[in-house]
Amino acid sequence: MMRDLIYIQLVAFLIVSGCATNNGSQDIPDRPEKLVFPELKYEPPVGADYRVQLKGGPVAYLVPSTELPLVSISISVRTGKYVVPRGKEGLAAAAGGLLASAGTKGRTAEALQERLAFLAARLGSSVGENSGSVSLNMLSKDLDEGMAILREVLTEPRFQQDRLDLFKTQQLSGMKQRNDDSRGLEGRNLLRLGYGEHFFRNWLPTKASIESLTQDDLKAFHRDWFHPANFVVAVSGDFERADMTARLEKLFAKWPFKGKPARAVPTNKTFAKPGIYFVNKDVNQGRVTILLNGITRDNPDYYAIQVMNDILGGGGFTSRITNRVRSDEGLAYSAYSVFPGGTYFSRTFVAGFQSKSRTVLYATSIVLEEIRKIAATGVTDKEMATAKNSFIQTFPQAFATKGQVAGTFAGEEFTGRGKVDPAYFKNYRAKVAAVTKADVQRVAKKYLNPAKVVILITGNKQEILKGHPDHPIKLQTLSKGPLTDLPLRDPFTLKPLK
Numbered sequence: 339m340m341r342d343l344i345y346i347q348l349v350a351f352l353i354v355s356g357c358a359t360n361n362g363s364q365d366i367p368d369r370p371e372k373l374v375f376p377e378l379k380y381e382p383p384v385g386a387d388y389r390v391q392l393k394g395g396p397v398a399y400l401v402p403s404t405e406l407p408l409v410s411i412s413i414s415v416r417t418g419k420y421v422v423p424r425g426k427e428g429l430a431a432a433a434g435g436l437l438a439s440a441g442t443k444g445r446t447a448e449a450l451q452e453r454l455a456f457l458a459a460r461l462g463s464s465v466g467e468n469s470g471s472v473s474l475n476m477l478s479k480d481l482d483e484g485m486a487i488l489r490e491v492l493t494e495p496r497f498q499q500d501r502l503d504l505f506k507t508q509q510l511s512g513m514k515q516r517n518d519d520s521r522g523l524e525g526r527n528l529l530r531l532g533y534g535e536h537f538f539r540n541w542l543p544t545k546a547s548i549e550s551l552t553q554d555d556l557k558a559f560h561r562d563w564f565h566p567a568n569f570v571v572a573v574s575g576d577f578e579r580a581d582m583t584a585r586l587e588k589l590f591a592k593w594p595f596k597g598k599p600a601r602a603v604p605t606n607k608t609f610a611k612p613g614i615y616f617v618n619k620d621v622n623q624g625r626v627t628i629l630l631n632g633i634t635r636d637n638p639d640y641y642a643i644q645v646m647n648d649i650l651g652g653g654g655f656t657s658r659i660t661n662r663v664r665s666d667e668g669l670a671y672s673a674y675s676v677f678p679g680g681t682y683f684s685r686t687f688v689a690g691f692q693s694k695s696r697t698v699l700y701a702t703s704i705v706l707e708e709i710r711k712i713a714a715t716g717v718t719d720k721e722m723a724t725a726k727n728s729f730i731q732t733f734p735q736a737f738a739t740k741g742q743v744a745g746t747f748a749g750e751e752f753t754g755r756g757k758v759d760p761a762y763f764k765n766y767r768a769k770v771a772a773v774t775k776a777d778v779q780r781v782a783k784k785y786l787n788p789a790k791v792v793i794l795i796t797g798n799k800q801e802i803l804k805g806h807p808d809h810p811i812k813l814q815t816l817s818k819g820p821l822t823d824l825p826l827r828d829p830f831t832l833k834p835l836k
Contacts, residue, residue, distance in 0.1 A: 380734045382763040385747040385756055390583055394590025395566035399747045400582050401574040403740040407478045409575035410741050411488065414752045415470035416600035417563035420538040425550065428543030432505055432551055433497070433559040434465025438472060441496030442487075450487070459484055461491065467539060468603045468682060469752065470563070478576035485589055492564060493594050497556040509548045516829035523617050524625045524796040527824055531615060531792050532629050532686035534608035545830035565597035566590040572748035574740040603682040610792045613819025617796040617826070624698035624797030628705060630687040630790060635679030636758075641769045642777040643677050643785065648725040649717050649778070650708060650786075651675025651689055656724050658708045659689060669693045669701040677785075681753050687785070695801035699811040702795075706788060706816060713782035716775055729770045736763075793817055 367373055388399045396413075419430040438461045441447035454461055459476035472492065476484040516522060526542070533539050569590070573582055609631045633643065644652075651659035651674045663673035673691035689709070693701045737743050750756030793816060795802060805811055813821060825834040 382734070382766075383737055383743055383747075384764075385750060385760065388744065388747060389751075390579075390586075392566075392571075392583070392590060393587045394593070396569035396571050396586075396590060397748075397751050398571035398573060398583075398586055399744045399751070400577075400579050401572075401740045401744040402577055402579060402582075403574060404576055405740075407576050409476055409478050409481060409484075409573065409577055410744075411474045411485075412572045412745060412748070413472045413492075414570045414572075414748060415465070415472065415564060416568040416752070417465055417470045417559075418468040418603070419466070419541060420468060420604055421563065421601050422541070422559070424541070425547055426555060427541050427547040428509060429547075429551055429555055429559055430465040430470075431543075432502065433556045434463055434470050436463075436497050436501055436505060436556065437495050437560065437564070438463035438491050440498040440501035442490040443494035443496060444490060445496075447496065447498045447501050450491075453487070457484060459487075461487070463491070472564075481577070481585065485585055489589055492589075495557075495560055497553050497560075499553060502551065502553060502556065506548050506551065509543060510545060510830075513543075513545060513548075513829045517619075517826050520617075520619050520621050520623075520625050520796050523619060523826070524627060524794065527615070527617055527794055527796070528627050528629065528686075528688070531610040531794060532607075532631075532688075534606075537607045538604050539607075542832060544832055561595050562598045565593055565595065568597065568600050570748050570752045572741075572744035574744040605683040607683055609686075611819060612790050612792060612817060614793045614795065614813055614817050614821045615824050616799050616821065617794070617824045618799040619796055619826075620798055622695060622798070623692050624695050624795055624802050625692045626690055626698060626702050626705075626796075627794040628689040628702070628709075629792040629794065630786060632677060632685045632687045633679050633785070634684050635681060635755075637679060639777075639781045639784070640679050642773045642781045643679075644729065645722070645725045645770065645773045646712065646717075646778045646782050647675055647677035647687075648728060649721045650712050650782075651705075652677070653725060653728060656721075656728075658712070659691075659705055662704050662708060663691055663693075663701050667701070667704065669697050669704070673701070673705070681755075695798050696804060696806050697809075698795065698797065698802045699813070699816070700806045700809040702793065702816055703809075703811050706791070709786050709791075710788055713779065713786055716779040716782075719775070722773075722775055722778070726770055726773065730767045733767055789818065791817060792819075799823075 385399065388401050390398045390400055392398055417430070419427070422429045439447060439451070441450050445453070457476060457480050459474065459480065461474050463472045464470065472488070474484055474488050526540075529539050571586060573586070610629075633640065637643070649657060651657045654660060655665070657674075659673050659675055663670050670691040670693045675687070675689035677687045678685040689705050691701055691705070736746055747756065750762070755762060803813075825836075827834055
């Protein structure tokens with residue numbers, strides 16, 4: 339009897355559940371593109387709400403949060419490899435990397451790392467092409483000691499000799515492999531073609547420049563550039579605004595040296611003449627990069643260019659280059675384009691892929707075909723909607739965490755856009771939404787001129803030039819410019835090998 343009762347109840351439950359499921363399924367579209375989402379309502383934060391002008395000189399962005407008992411401090415520094423004198427290439431990376439890891443005047447490197455480990459704190463530093471950074475992440479209960487250590491590192495770095503020796507050994511070891519990897523060969527030649535041999539982005543370390551580095555060089559670099567007038571600070575985490583302001587002013591007070599004023603980032607780049615440039619490397623796949631001179635991010639066409647590039651090759655599997663080269667033809671695992679807006683100087687448009695040697699020329703012809711096509715015939719309504727929605731819907735991710743809020747606004751302060759265009763984030767989505775199909779076709783015609791392309795091919799030249807038997811492509815159809823062989827370079831001197 340009990341068993342029959344349970345059976346009846348179970349059948350009744352399944353019937354009711356099935357009815358509920360069937361009723362609900364009527365509201366579910368049969369295709370994902372038919373899904374309708376509510377309008378995204380989001381207002382970005384305002385930088386001025388977090389901005390503090392410290393008495394010690396720097397501007398700081400303070401974004402409190404009580405979610406976790408942690409504090410993150412990040413200091414951006416107006417310096418970079420561009421301030422390093424020729425013959426000392428590698429100095430910026432050495433000073434930046436060793437600042438936080440090679441001890442202080444009062445602590446050996448080992449003692450410093452041991453104390454940080456005890457505090458469960460992370461301290462890091464680096465110097466790149468056009469900026470430096472020092473960061474500290476710690477428990478909020480350890481703010482007093484953590485910021486005291488940060489002051490030591492910023493004002494009295496030791497640059498311990500054995501750590502400098504290790505850095506130099508690692509650099510020289512890495513140099514040995516410069517010609518081993520086609521990706522590295524491609525990257526270095528891309529920079530030379532896109533920015534010019536003498537532009538600071540191409541000031542690469544050599545064996546001689548690394549071996550010449552001394553503790554005094556690192557200390558001089560530090561004293562020249564690491565001072566409060568060159569800092570922009572971002573702080574997020576578990577703190578009170580007034581208390582953190584006082585702590586930061588104490589951190590930067592009575593700086594023991596004056597340093598040099600920030601130096602403008604150079605803009606004297608040059609772009610290679612149109613043509614095909616070959617780096618011969620005996621590998622079974624070829625790497626192709628198609629370059630065009632680009633723009634700065636303050637270009638009035640910036641938003642239209644971003645939408646255009648998303649459709650062309652920046653949008654992953656929804657983009658034309660990816661669909662043609664990877665999905666339709668199966669010629670490459672990754673095929674893409676990027677069209678960034680440079681902060682200080684115009685960046686380079688790049689379309690690229692890696693393919694088997696015999697299909698390199700065919701795949702290149704497809705990418706060039708898509709570049710010509712987007713300028714000639716424009717784009718569809720569906721492509722426009724997909725691209726613009728991608729930018730608009732993902733925009734809030736720039737402020738997803740308190741750390742991102744602080745870091746984003748500090749970055750705007752550092753590069754100057756926060757002052758020049760304080761409403762950038764407020765207006766961003768509206769400017770993307772205002773881009774039309776006519777705008778996209780106009781900028782494609784203006785900036786994607788096939789007659790001006792520079793094509794860099796890295797791979798086995800003999801095999802690549804054979805082409806694919808089913809899709810024979812002549813070099814002359816890819817570019818009217820000359821074919822130039824780029825030499826491999828001595829990994830230690832960077833001088834061309836004969």
